[in-house]
Amino acid sequence: MATGREDPGPPGVRPAEKDPAVTGMGTRPAGTASRSSALPLQRMFDSVHRYYDRSNRVLTLGCDQRWRRRCIEQLLAERPRRVLDLCCGTGDMALWLARLAAADCRIVALDFSRPMLETARAKAERLGPGPRIEFVEGDAAALPFPAAHFDGVTLGFAFRNLTYHNPRRERCLAELHRVLRPGGHLVFAETSQPAWRPWRAAVHLYHRLVVRHAGAWLGGNRDAYRYLAQSAADYLSAPQVVELLAAAGFREPGYRHLLGGVAAIFSARA
Ligand SMILES: C[S@@+](CC[C@H](N)C(=O)[O-])C[C@H]1O[C@@H](n2cnc3c(N)ncnc32)[C@H](O)[C@@H]1O
Numbered sequence: 001m002a003t004g005r006e007d008p009g010p011p012g013v014r015p016a017e018k019d020p021a022v023t024g025m026g027t028r029p030a031g032t033a034s035r036s037s038a039l040p041l042q043r044m045f046d047s048v049h050r051y052y053d054r055s056n057r058v059l060t061l062g063c064d065q066r067w068r069r070r071c072i073e074q075l076l077a078e079r080p081r082r083v084l085d086l087c088c089g090t091g092d093m094a095l096w097l098a099r100l101a102a103a104d105c106r107i108v109a110l111d112f113s114r115p116m117l118e119t120a121r122a123k124a125e126r127l128g129p130g131p132r133i134e135f136v137e138g139d140a141a142a143l144p145f146p147a148a149h150f151d152g153v154t155l156g157f158a159f160r161n162l163t164y165h166n167p168r169r170e171r172c173l174a175e176l177h178r179v180l181r182p183g184g185h186l187v188f189a190e191t192s193q194p195a196w197r198p199w200r201a202a203v204h205l206y207h208r209l210v211v212r213h214a215g216a217w218l219g220g221n222r223d224a225y226r227y228l229a230q231s232a233a234d235y236l237s238a239p240q241v242v243e244l245l246a247a248a249g250f251r252e253p254g255y256r257h258l259l260g261g262v263a264a265i266f267s268a269r270a
């Protein structure tokens with residue numbers, strides 16, 4: 001499982017045209033933004049990009065890619081023409097999109113961590129003849145896209161970052177809603193809270209004894225793993241996330257648990 005290399009994700013990435021509405025809006029490609037005003041969360045993710053994929057595979061015992069794939073399959077069931085992988089990190093969700101979406105589907109992947117984006121871009125380039133995914137460096141609290149631009153938006157284990165003790169939570173949710181066309185589909189994977197108490201206790205113990213200390217033996221920033229473990233253990237239950245989505249103006253919010261509630265796939269409509 002722990003190969004020491006980044007998992008390239010799904011093979012067979014096809015090239016795609018750039019979206020003029022994105023590139024023509026003053027969005028900055030990775031490698032050009034100022035870093036002087038980096039937020040604490042941004043600095044944290046900047047520091048873990050090398051170890052991020054390996055930790056995901058190890059700490060989820062190999063489940064994370066299967067969960068991502070299921071999430072993307074759900075999003076693609078309605079054959080969206082333009083999709084956003086928000087907070088794309090090292091690009092695993094975007095790579096599943098590139099593999100599974102129809103050839104005419106435009107894929108945009110955004111993150112505010114340049115090192116994460118560079119890792120994602122390198123993975124995409126290794127996998128196919130050209131970049132099918134358009135990578136954008138940007139902030140979820142101020143998305144560089146017009147209103148109603150996307151048919152679908154997904155996030156892989158990043159909704160928590162936008163909403164857990166985040167003072168900009170409302171702005172992020174408003175932006176997420178704004179860039180989806182009315183009726184557009186939001187589908188994301190996130191850690192959750194098992195409903196069955198013994199299982200929940202076991203999962204919390206795992207966070208405390210294993211995930212919290214993973215920085216020490218998997219490499220990377222120890223504080224980052226403490227934050228990840230803490231935020232996952234403290235995070236909202238799936239029904240609470242559904243309430244949050246409804247309060248933010250999303251329609252038909254719902255979820256299905258994965259592995260007894262260790263994670264969940266959430267969906268809602270703008
Ligand atoms: C837990 S990682 C998830 C990465 C990826 N989606 C996956 O499936 O593994 C969270 C990502 O969200 C990004 N992120 C967090 N807050 C953000 C924000 N406000 N704007 C843009 N990216 C953000 C981080 O840089 C990081 O790459």
